[in-house]
Structure formats: C-alpha cells, structure tokens
Amino acid sequence: MHHFQYKGNELYAEDVAIRDIVAKVGSPVYVYSQATLERHFRAFDEAFAGTPHTICYSVKANSNMAVLKNFIKLGGGVDIVSGGELYRALKAGVDPRKVVYSGVGKRDDEIEYALTTGILMFNVESEQELTRISEIASRMGKKAGIAIRVNPDVDPQTHPYITTGLKNAKFGITIERAIEEYRRAKALPGIEILGIDCHIGSQLTKVTPFVDSIKKLKKVIATLREMGIDPKYLDLGGGLGITYNQEEPPLPADYGKEIVAETKELGMHLVFEPGRNLVGNAGILVAKCLYTKQRDEKNFIMIDAGMNDLARPALYGSFHGVQPVVKDQDGLIVADIVGPICESGDFLVKDREVPMFKQGDLMAFMSAGAYGFAMSSSYNSRPRVAEVMVKGSAFEVVRERETVEELIKGERVPSFL
Ligand code: LLP
Secondary structure, eight states: OOSEEEETTEEEETTEEHHHHHHHHOSSEEEEEHHHHHHHHHHHHHTTTTSOEEEEEEGGGOOOHHHHHHHHHTTOEEEESSHHHHHHHHHTTOOGGGEEEOOSOOOHHHHHHHHHHTOSEEEEOSHHHHHHHHHHHHHTTOOEEEEEEEEOOOOOOSOGGGBOOSTTSSSSEEHHHHHHHHHHHHHOTTEEEEEEEOOOBSSBOOSHHHHHHHHHHHHHHHHHHHTTOOOOEEEOOOOBOOOSSSOOOOOHHHHHHHHHHHHGGGOOEEEEOOSHHHHGGGEEEEEEEEEEEEOSSOEEEEESOOTTTOOHHHHHOOOOOEEESBOOOOSEEEEEEEOSSSSTTOEEEEEEEEEOOOTTOEEEESSOSSSSGGGOOOTTTOOOOEEEEEETTEEEEEEOOOOHHHHHTTOOOOTTO
16 A cells, blocks of 8 residues: 555645646656655564564665665664665664675675674675675674575575576575585684575565575574574565555565564564565656657657666566556557657556556656666666655655756766867
8 A cells, every 4th residue: 555546636645746746846756655655664563563673674675865764763774785875874874783784796895884884794695705704804803793695595486587596596605505604604703693694586475485485594593503603683685575566465464474473483583674565665756748659550658757767667577557647638548658768678668558648748657666766877868867755745855856967977088089
C-alpha cells in the first residue's frame, strides 16, 4: 500500500496534487511520499519486534539525503557499498555503529575512511579483502569488525542480473571456504569477528529462499561455535520484493514470522539490509507526453523522461505501471512509451495497453522509488531530474534539477587544442 491515490480524476501524493508539483518544479520529477516511507520502515521494524535487530537501509536503492534522514530518524542504520554512500549517510546523521559495509571491491581509501568513522562491520567478500582490511586496521592501530559474506548457493528465483547468491556469482565467499576464512580471521591482528552475512538477491517474492539460506548458515554457525568463534550478528541482507504488477511478495510481517522462527534458537542480533521494500512503492516518476505517433502496426508515445532517468525497463525489461496524472484520456491504446534518448532500448513501457495519452498529458510511472533516480545518468547530456518529497499537504524539493552548467562543470579543454 502506498499514498499515491486518485481524488476524483486527479492523482495525488498524500494530500498534494501531482499537477501542483509539476507546476512548481517542472517535469520530469521524482516524487516520494514520506508517509509511505515511514509506514514501510515501521512495518519492517514491527515484523521483528521482540527480537534484537537493526534495519540497515540499503543506500543504493535511493540515496537521497531526505530519504536517508527519514529512516535514520526512525532508528535505522544503513548498508553501504562505497565511501560515497558512507559520506552521504554520515551527513544525514547516521550512527556509525549502525553501518554495515558490503561490496566486492572496497578500495584502501574507502576501508580507511570506514575505519576512521567507526562503522559497525565490513561484510567481507573475498579472502584478499579480509587480509587487506586487517593490514589497514593494524596500521591504524584499530580492529575492524567483520562479518564474512557467505554465498549459500541458493536460487532466489528472480531476474539473473539481481541474483547474487548462486555459486558462480561474484559475491561473497563460498560456503565451503567460509569456515577456513573465519579460522584465518580469528588469527588476524586487525580483525574482530562480529557476524556472519548473506544476501542472495533482490526482488524475492517468496520466503523459502531466505529460509533455505538461513538453514545453510546455521550449519556454518554451529561449526564456528565448536571452534570457539561466536558471531553476534546475523546479517540476512535485503531482497524482499514488492508488487510492481501482479507479484504477491510476502508481507514483512509474514517474512518476519518465518525468519524469527528459523533463527530464534541462535540468540543472535539480526541485521537486515532492505532497499526496494522500503522505498520502491514510496516513489513515482512523473513525466509529460511530448508527442504521439501512430504507424500501421505500432503506436508510440514520446515523453520527456527516458532510460537515463529510469533505467530499469531498458536494463531488465522491468514493469512499471503507468497512470495518468489527470484522467481525461479517450480510452486505451496499445503503445510503447519511449524517451528522447537515441537508442531503441529507450522505452519505459513496451507494447502495453495504456491510456490514450495526448500532447501535454502528465503521467506517473509507479513503483519508481527504488533504483530509479539512484541509477539515473546524464546520458545524452540530459540533466538529472528534480526530486520532491511530500508530507501531508506539504512538499519540498529534496534535490534540485541539475543544470546544463553543472553537466560540464569539471570538464576542461586541454591547452593543446
Ligand atoms: N544488500 C546487498 C549486499 C545488496 O547487494 C543489495 C542490492 C541490497 C542489500 C538491497 O536489496 P533490495 O532489498 O533492494 O532488494 N538495480 C536492480 C537491483 C539491484 C540490487 C543490488 N543489490 C533493480 O533495479 O532491480
């Protein structure tokens, strides 16, 4: 459930008409509903009431400072994958002791930065990374808290590009190797073993793969305990899916029930890294119809947003619902909704029955709060769009629309030209 609903013929974000936002801020624009963000966080949090846990929001899904601040105020931590994300999260006021750092390619300077700020733990994704973190921490006279990201070889049954926990994926350390690496970690001078981690993929619509990987991790934990290693934190990653179209993912409460049942006996502190589940349906991308054209077999609706603004359809063939901002179209039409980018892959909707949008009509692409703006680029020298957050009847710009001047900032024509 979210707070993008019609009042009469008009689409609203909470108590604000989308039309009013565009009148003030222009199009295209991402619009986020604060009430939805908050409700999603609370639903996730409540699913684990009574169990020690920390929700480390996965910054990559939507890294806007306002979104981060919203979750931090509700008690959340963050899951980061770069120094840049750490910088943002700290600026937004995150408690460093609620930061977990994942990612297969952590650079020396990023590791140093994370150690300086005192994050909770690194989710270590390779043997060499473990050694490197220990070296850097020792040099700094510190101990780095770590969890090993174990790759449990479980199929999350989702899109191949967002499947991360299969054996041949680049992520984590194989379950066979994990014990050996924990043994080594125990002896390394710059390391303090704090946890065990896994993240098997994104947009999961069933709980079973989560439970299957917990079962596998439990075996590892049992062996570790026999070795005198007792990790406190069990980080189960993110990945809980949302409804884009017809999917029926488990509710956070149901997910919570099964996870708690499966992990209770361990007595560990649970960590979660949800991204999409918290922000996906809390945001929309609003765009305007520029032109339409009809061919014998094919209809096109050209809009002012493209694959650079919302890459998911082009990249994964993802479905995003499209709804008119004002319902005054004459019926439906099967069409492609395409952007201005010079690529045939630049579509937001492909061969779908949609309202018969006409020039000037505004439309909303739904479920665009996760991996929407965060994955946008300025390809074709298109400034990145504005972002707005709504709360009740108020709204504010939370990221200015980029300007063309900003696009060329930092570029230099060399002296030899
Ligand atoms: N933790 C780790 C280590 C991750 O790699 C990810 C996502 C998450 C947490 C958050 O997953 P979530 O709860 O959002 O499913 N761009 C793709 C999704 C890529 C996911 C990458 N990792 C998309 O637009 O569908």
